[in-house]
Amino acid sequence: MQDHGRHGFQRVGLCPGGAMDPVALALANALVGNPPGDAALEITVIGPDLMFEEDTLVAVCGAEFLGAFPHNRPALVPAGSRLSVGRAIRGARAYIAVAGGFAVDPVLGSRSTYLPGRFGGFEGRALKHGDVLALRDGGAAQRFHSLRKTRKGTVSWSAPPLTLPDREPVLVHVIEGQHHASFDSTSQRAFVDTVWRVAPESNRMGFRLSGPPLGRPQADEILSGPTCLGSVQVPPSGVPIALMADHQTTGGYPRIAEIASADVARLAQLAPGGKVHFARCSLEIAAELRKHARERLDSALRGIAWEYGRK
Amino acid sequence: MARRAIAPLGVVPLGDSAAYVEFSTTLDLEVNSVVQGLALAILKRKVPWIRDVVPALGGVALHFDADNAEFPAQPLEASLELVNDCLKQGLAAKDDPGREVELPVCYEREFALDLGEVAKKANLPPEEIASRHAAAEYRVLMMGFAPGHAYMGGLDAKLAVPRRASPRAVVPAGSVAIANEQTVVYPYAISGGWNVIGRTPMVLFDAARARPSLLWPGDRVRFRAITKARFVELAANQ
Numbered sequence: 001m002q003d004h005g006r007h008g009f010q011r012v013g014l015c016p017g018g019a020m021d022p023v024a025l026a027l028a029n030a031l032v033g034n035p036p037g038d039a040a041l042e043i044t045v046i047g048p049d050l051m052f053e054e055d056t057l058v059a060v061c062g063a064e065f066l067g068a069f070p071h072n073r074p075a076l077v078p079a080g081s082r083l084s085v086g087r088a089i090r091g092a093r094a095y096i097a098v099a100g101g102f103a104v105d106p107v108l109g110s111r112s113t114y115l116p117g118r119f120g121g122f123e124g125r126a127l128k129h130g131d132v133l134a135l136r137d138g139g140a141a142q143r144f145h146s147l148r149k150t151r152k153g154t155v156s157w158s159a160p161p162l163t164l165p166d167r168e169p170v171l172v173h174v175i176e177g178q179h180h181a182s183f184d185s186t187s188q189r190a191f192v193d194t195v196w197r198v199a200p201e202s203n204r205m206g207f208r209l210s211g212p213p214l215g216r217p218q219a220d221e222i223l224s225g226p227t228c229l230g231s232v233q234v235p236p237s238g239v240p241i242a243l244m245a246d247h248q249t250t251g252g253y254p255r256i257a258e259i260a261s262a263d264v265a266r267l268a269q270l271a272p273g274g275k276v277h278f279a280r281c282s283l284e285i286a287a288e289l290r291k292h293a294r295e296r297l298d299s300a301l302r303g304i305a306w307e308y309g310r311k
Numbered sequence: 312m313a314r315r316a317i318a319p320l321g322v323v324p325l326g327d328s329a330a331y332v333e334f335s336t337t338l339d340l341e342v343n344s345v346v347q348g349l350a351l352a353i354l355k356r357k358v359p360w361i362r363d364v365v366p367a368l369g370g371v372a373l374h375f376d377a378d379n380a381e382f383p384a385q386p387l388e389a390s391l392e393l394v395n396d397c398l399k400q401g402l403a404a405k406d407d408p409g410r411e412v413e414l415p416v417c418y419e420r421e422f423a424l425d426l427g428e429v430a431k432k433a434n435l436p437p438e439e440i441a442s443r444h445a446a447a448e449y450r451v452l453m454m455g456f457a458p459g460h461a462y463m464g465g466l467d468a469k470l471a472v473p474r475r476a477s478p479r480a481v482v483p484a485g486s487v488a489i490a491n492e493q494t495v496v497y498p499y500a501i502s503g504g505w506n507v508i509g510r511t512p513m514v515l516f517d518a519a520r521a522r523p524s525l526l527w528p529g530d531r532v533r534f535r536a537i538t539k540a541r542f543v544e545l546a547a548n549q
Contacts, residue, residue, distance in 0.1 A: 114518075178325075224367070224455070225369065250455025
């Protein structure tokens with residue numbers, strides 16, 4: 001279970017966490033009439049089988065998963081029926097949102113599960129077979145009723161897949177990290193020339209990238225400092241690690257690059273084995289990309305809100 | 312005591328959503344003390360576009376809420392300006408966090424997994440490791456690695472030994488460990504490479520507490536030696 005994240009505690013070493021793809025989370029929530037940062041189920045590579053005890057308005061949004069459910073659209077799942085989500089066929093992560101949201105108490109201002117600390121979300125852990133999740137009353141039927149349907153009983157529109165890659169390798173923009181200049185020129189070039197693969201031992205804390213090892217001519221230790229979502233740090237092994245949602249808040253490894261925030265969600269849509277390459281950009285361009293991404297999301301959210309608002 | 316003039320070296324972007332205002336590239340306790348006061352001064356201003364302020368060893372990181380209506384067009388410049396403005400106002404003595412925390416620690420063999428090795432490297436009798444460790448006053452210089460995990464400065468120079476050659480896959484929760492010139496306490500059972508010389512029964516981080524972390528940046532920390540019996544008693548009350 002993940003929401004908008006837990007902010008304000010990085011100074012005591014607690015990362016914000018939250019959805020790996022906050023754009024898909026916002027769209028999933030909007031599709032069922034929830035606030036964009038509400039908690040939803042983050043499903044990674046393999047989806048669950050969910051049995052619903054009551055009529056529930058549901059949306060699956062983000063990566064495309066196998067299964068007989070409408071993708072990126074709201075759907076009314078009748079009481080006693082099942083939503084079976086198979087494996088991901090494009091992208092890696094999707095969000096299952098339910099109208100009204102899940103009835104779990106926030107911990108330190110967030111319903112996000114923080115696995116390493118075993119708190120937040122549903123009992124501080126990943127969901128397993130047999131778990132029963134309580135839902136807040138979402139007035140599902142009423143909400144769904146307010147939408148205009150086709151003869152098949154679904155809506156004629158869908159949320160845009162804003163974070164799904166059209167191609168692989170995925171292009172991810174980076175600005176130079178604080179220690180970029182301390183890497184040798186071969187490594188600096190290799191960083192942008194290489195098609196990196198997301199290594200199997202990647203998780204919500206970080207993506208390890210397989211490719212040529214990166215080196216620094218003077219392997220001096222740097223003073224430990226702050227890190228950020230999207231920092232790319234290089235430990236002595238030379239294998240770069242892109243820090244993801246559950247990253248450590250400080251680190252002692254040199255940072256060769258910082259990923260443009262607009263592209264972090266797109267990187268999060270890669271499964272292990274997925275390919276990525278980096279393109280350097282200025283801080284100004286990274287800020288522009290962020291604004292454009294925000295505008296695209298806002299525009300999609302307005303479109304969905306309009307569908308809910310019209311009679 | 313008059314403080315020497317301490318000013319930022321510059322501001323480093325941590326991507327487009329955070330900035331690191333750096334004061335020193337090496338560990339300097341006087342600089343760190345200014346950083347701690349500065350972080351508190353920034354927090355007190357409740358700047359709407361800043362949602363995390365992280366004092367680090369040699370500077371302070373500001374994490375932005377770029378969706379906030381007041382988020383500036385030039386966030387790096389605005390960050391530096393904010394820092395300089397706080398410094399200009401002067402960091403009052405009350406901005407020194409300086410909360411005092413005492414942590415009970417059992418230094419007995421059962422918990423002091425690396426005592427023998429540390430004693431050998433430091434060329435000191437094992438019992439002196441504990442007494443020297445418990446005699447010093449420490450300061451939380453930075454937190455990170457895990458929630459509630461504090462890097463504390465002030466370790467007796469005689470105890471400054473390097474990290475273990477190979478990290479332990481699992482260091483028990485509450486382990487008190489040393490390396491180089493710092494000491495840490497592991498809040499969870501996690502992997503780590505510091506030399507373990509004791510264990511505290513206290514819970515370092517509990518998300519259900521109003522103040523989830525036992526230690527906060529800038530805290531002054533003392534370790535008090537306790538017996539195994541007392542350890543068991545305190546652990547039961549946690």
